[in-house]
Each structure stands twice: as C-alpha cells, then as structure tokens.
Amino acid sequence: MEKIISNQVIAPDIHRIVITAPQIAKTWNPGQFLIIHFSENSERIPLTVCLCDRQKGEITLIVQAIGPGTKEICSARPGTEIRDVAGPLGKPTELHSDLKNVLFISGGIGIAPLLPVIDELHGRGVKITTLMGTRSRNTLILENEVLSKSDNVMVSTDDGTYGTHGLVISLVKEAVEKYGPFDRAFIAGPTRMMAASVSEVQKFTIPSTVSLNPIMIDGTGMCGGCRVTVGGKTKFACVDGPEFEGDLVDFDKLTKRLSTYKDPHTCRIDSNR
Numbered sequence: 001m002e003k004i005i006s007n008q009v010i011a012p013d014i015h016r017i018v019i020t021a022p023q024i025a026k027t028w029n030p031g032q033f034l035i036i037h038f039s040e041n042s043e044r045i046p047l048t049v050c051l052c053d054r055q056k057g058e059i060t061l062i063v064q065a066i067g068p069g070t071k072e073i074c075s076a077r078p079g080t081e082i083r084d085v086a087g088p089l090g091k092p093t094e095l096h097s098d099l100k101n102v103l104f105i106s107g108g109i110g111i112a113p114l115l116p117v118i119d120e121l122h123g124r125g126v127k128i129t130t131l132m133g134t135r136s137r138n139t140l141i142l143e144n145e146v147l148s149k150s151d152n153v154m155v156s157t158d159d160g161t162y163g164t165h166g167l168v169i170s171l172v173k174e175a176v177e178k179y180g181p182f183d184r185a186f187i188a189g190p191t192r193m194m195a196a197s198v199s200e201v202q203k204f205t206i207p208s209t210v211s212l213n214p215i216m217i218d219g220t221g222m223c224g225g226c227r228v229t230v231g232g233k234t235k236f237a238c239v240d241g242p243e244f245e246g247d248l249v250d251f252d253k254l255t256k257r258l259s260t261y262k263d264p265h266t267c268r269i270d271s272n273r
Ligand SMILES: Cc1cc2nc3c(=O)[nH]c(=O)nc-3n(C[C@H](O)[C@H](O)[C@H](O)COP(=O)(O)OP(=O)(O)OC[C@H]3O[C@@H](n4cnc5c(N)ncnc54)[C@H](O)[C@@H]3O)c2cc1C
Pocket: 033, 043, 044, 045, 046, 047, 048, 049, 061, 062, 063, 064, 065, 066, 067, 068, 069, 070, 071, 109, 112, 113, 212, 213, 214, 215, 216, 242, 258, 261, 262, 263, 264
C-alpha cells in the first residue's frame, strides 16, 4: 500500500508531499497524473506527478489545499497509508523531436506539471525560458528547481512583491524579444490564465500545449465529467489529455463547465455525454 513519506508546507496552503508508489514510478512519464483515493469516504483527487525517483519508487506531489479532498491529503502525517493511488493516467507530454528553443508559462501551482517537462527537455539540450506568475512572493514555489533547469527565468507577481508587477502574460513580449523565436510554448495554470496565454503566444505565431485541469471523477473515460471541446470535437481530458494543442481548445466552454461545479451541491456524474 502507498504511504506518505514526507509532507512539507512550501507556501500558504501549498504542500510538497512525497509518497511511495514504486509501480507508478516505474512507468510514469512527464504529463501523466494520478488519482488519489485517500481513505474510504474521500473524494478521488487528480494530482500531477511533479518529481519522480524511479530508483527509490517515490513520487513528489505539489498539493494546494482548496477543498475537503486536498485538505485531507495536506493534513496527513508521514507514515499515513493511502487507500488507493491510480496511475499513471493520461497521455504523456508530446515532446516533438525538433524542439530547440521552448517557452514555459506557469500560473500558480501550474509550475508543478511543467517542471517534469522542463527537466526532460533540459536533459535533451533544449534551450528553456520559463515565465512564472504567482499572486505574491510568498506563493512562488519551485523557483530553485526551475532556475537550475532553465536558461532564462522571469517572474511576475500580481501584487508586485517580487519580479515584475502584473500578470504573467505581460512577460511574453519581452521574453520573445530577448530569447525568442520559440518553437513552442507549454502552459499550465488556472483556466483563464491558460486561455489568455494561448492568445498572447498566438500573436508571435508560437504553437502551444496546455495542461487542462477540468473536474475529473473516475479518470478512466467513463463518466464524461472531464469532457472538453478540442478542435470542435469532444475529448476526455483524463484519457485523451490532460495536455492538448492550445490553439484548438474551446476555453469558453471549459470555463462555463468549471463554473457549473463551483457549488459542490450541483456536482454529479454527468450521464448526458
Ligand atoms: C489532471 C489534473 C491534475 C491536477 N493536478 C493538481 C496538482 O498537482 N496539485 C493540486 O493541488 N491540484 C491539482 N489538480 C486540481 C485538484 O484535483 C483539485 O483541486 C481537487 O480535486 C479539488 O478537490 P477538493 O475536494 O480539495 O475541493 P473541492 O471541494 O472539490 O473543490 C474546491 C473548489 O475548487 C474547484 N475545483 C475542484 N477541482 C477543480 C479543478 N480540477 N479545476 C478547477 N477548479 C476545481 C471546485 O469547483 C470548488 O470551487 C489537478 C486536476 C486535474 C484534473
């Protein structure tokens, strides 16, 4: 059975949690995620694998405590056993072999799914520029890990307490001028931030990959909870994604679907797929 090895607070309400998961660690690839069913009565919580130590069979998760499921995981002590960990789920990141100069754009804990991709491309000798946006200096996470694997890093904070004052998309133009042209942008963060970032990189004709995080229930393509419209077709983020071509994602529909679930009492398995 998987268990918690360590649980460290790295920012307000954000924890770095290491778990044992030897089977998953063997087969996981960047871009893939897990669904944690923490205890008998818990919700199933999709979480990205941020770091993976194949030899030790350990996985690092970055978890933001925003509701009952994530709060339960974040309050677990080292040694606590986890009822069930399903994964690796979803498709690995498509790492086009012709990538030479790549832009990464993260919002908040969106840096967690991007870090393994940064790591992989850095290992292949690809030039990496990372733009990290966050609310404030104390909510910036994984800065050292990103600095060690990126050629250039630019940070923005909403309140101006660190880096450039403003939204992360305000850094794109400067990054393109200083470090471009970029072959592709990888983007992860809140849905609105991803939509805005896709539009921004389109101005510089940079194709993009976005890591979507719709509501997921089973994670196996059966419930339809995670459906998204991509290129006019219905896709299930849990099995067809969670990464998609940014230009093709219908962000308006995704935002509407996410707002439907804001009140947990309206959340139910959707049989009308
Ligand atoms: C593929 C994938 C990977 C993810 N990786 C991570 C990760 O590495 N770290 C992390 O902290 N979180 C991650 N998430 C989001 C995480 O799964 C949700 O925050 C969690 O399920 C919320 O459950 P809860 O019981 O704590 O809160 P709930 O009570 O279920 O939700 C609290 C509030 O957050 C909203 N919400 C819930 N889930 C989502 C979502 N997926 N997107 C936007 N809003 C949501 C709800 O509408 C509600 O308003 C990921 C989601 C997906 C789909």
